[in-house]
Amino acid sequence: MSTTTPFIGSRGGSPGVTARSCANIALVKYWGKRDAARNLPAAGSLSLTLDALVTETWVEFDPGLVRDELTLDGAAVSEEVRVKTSRWMELVRARAGLAQFARIASVNHFPTASGLASSASGFAALAVAATRAAGLSLSARELSILARQGSGSAARSLFGGFVRMHAGTAADGSDCFAEPLAGSQLPDLRMLIAVVGAGAVKEHSSRDAMDHTAETSPFYPAWLALVPRDLEAAERAIRGGDLRALGEVAEGNALAMHASAIAARPAIMYWQPATLALLARVRELRRAGAAAWATTDAGPHVKVLTDAGSAATLAAELAQVPGCSRVLVSGVGQGATVTATTPQGEAKATP
Numbered sequence: 001m002s003t004t005t006p007f008i009g010s011r012g013g014s015p016g017v018t019a020r021s022c023a024n025i026a027l028v029k030y031w032g033k034r035d036a037a038r039n040l041p042a043a044g045s046l047s048l049t050l051d052a053l054v055t056e057t058w059v060e061f062d063p064g065l066v067r068d069e070l071t072l073d074g075a076a077v078s079e080e081v082r083v084k085t086s087r088w089m090e091l092v093r094a095r096a097g098l099a100q101f102a103r104i105a106s107v108n109h110f111p112t113a114s115g116l117a118s119s120a121s122g123f124a125a126l127a128v129a130a131t132r133a134a135g136l137s138l139s140a141r142e143l144s145i146l147a148r149q150g151s152g153s154a155a156r157s158l159f160g161g162f163v164r165m166h167a168g169t170a171a172d173g174s175d176c177f178a179e180p181l182a183g184s185q186l187p188d189l190r191m192l193i194a195v196v197g198a199g200a201v202k203e204h205s206s207r208d209a210m211d212h213t214a215e216t217s218p219f220y221p222a223w224l225a226l227v228p229r230d231l232e233a234a235e236r237a238i239r240g241g242d243l244r245a246l247g248e249v250a251e252g253n254a255l256a257m258h259a260s261a262i263a264a265r266p267a268i269m270y271w272q273p274a275t276l277a278l279l280a281r282v283r284e285l286r287r288a289g290a291a292a293w294a295t296t297d298a299g300p301h302v303k304v305l306t307d308a309g310s311a312a313t314l315a316a317e318l319a320q321v322p323g324c325s326r327v328l329v330s331g332v333g334q335g336a337t338v339t340a341t342t343p344q345g346e347a348k349a350t351p
């Protein structure tokens, strides 16, 4: 159930609320939509939240503003990103019965728009901070549905650990949300993030690339048919404590996603030579007995699923691959949360 808390105070603004969210990497990918206007995915997905990729976002509603303002890493964002964010903020205002615009300051503690899931942690942190600042108290499911309308992968970043996104069937998206996957028997996981190209901004956003794949790739129907099978196999592996089985599904699923994108006309090709070199090195290390399985997203970086005991050695191996700028070792991340609330001017929120 949602509740709305009105704000009182001399300036009539809201408290400033800071939220923190981790990005997540999908082991069974979201790639294509059933409804672009509502941002409804065509299929489910399954992800792991990562503690090495963090976004912090501060939001304050202010009656003195004539439009929403957004800075990212200390600089004003492009008008395109500001308008996209502001459209999403309309959903929060409508729900809270607020007319005020907001001042938003966000920091991604990792490269933005580079294939490291900044849209996931970005919209998850914004969803938590903006709804709290607007006086809304939403259920986890409501918050996930709201975050999804900003970015599909953000619906998953609200939660820690393994997270399952449901595509749902309702036309209004009311059953399209993410929730933590219960019953994991895989503790002590690590994900290595082998950064390629020093985190440069990618050529195609995930959104444009998945739409283009769905519209033009002859392999897109095959991709969609594969996802339910991979979801079932991945869930079985997680609940059965079978890292090898999970790794094999994750690597195969990522390659299938990219196969569908590469076959689009014109092709969407996120991989660079160093991406292929890293993928080959992971296969080599695995043949030599390592617990290592690769996945890649809408960018050139390679993420490697492994266990805590293998992480340091594998990271050192991957760092040697020509073209790899650095390797981050990530543990499993927690869900998004409010980290600070400060009063705005003399304004005070009613309890």
Ligand code: ADP
Pocket: 055, 057, 072, 081, 084, 085, 106, 107, 108, 111, 112, 113, 114, 115, 116, 117, 118, 119, 120, 121, 122, 123, 126, 204, 205, 206, 207, 298, 299
């Ligand atoms: P990535 O691989 O980093 O997720 P995308 O192209 O999918 O790249 O998404 C990048 C977009 O996500 C940005 O252009 C912006 O619209 C949004 N975004 C990224 N970080 C934030 C943030 N901290 N707050 C709000 N929106 C963000």
Ligand code: DP6
Pocket: 025, 026, 028, 029, 030, 031, 039, 045, 117, 119, 120, 150, 151, 152, 153, 154, 206, 207, 208, 297, 298
């Ligand atoms: C390759 O969630 O960024 O990372 O909903 O259009 O904002 P929009 O897309 P987004 O796409 C993520 C694509 C992916 C796979 C995944 O995270 O599942």
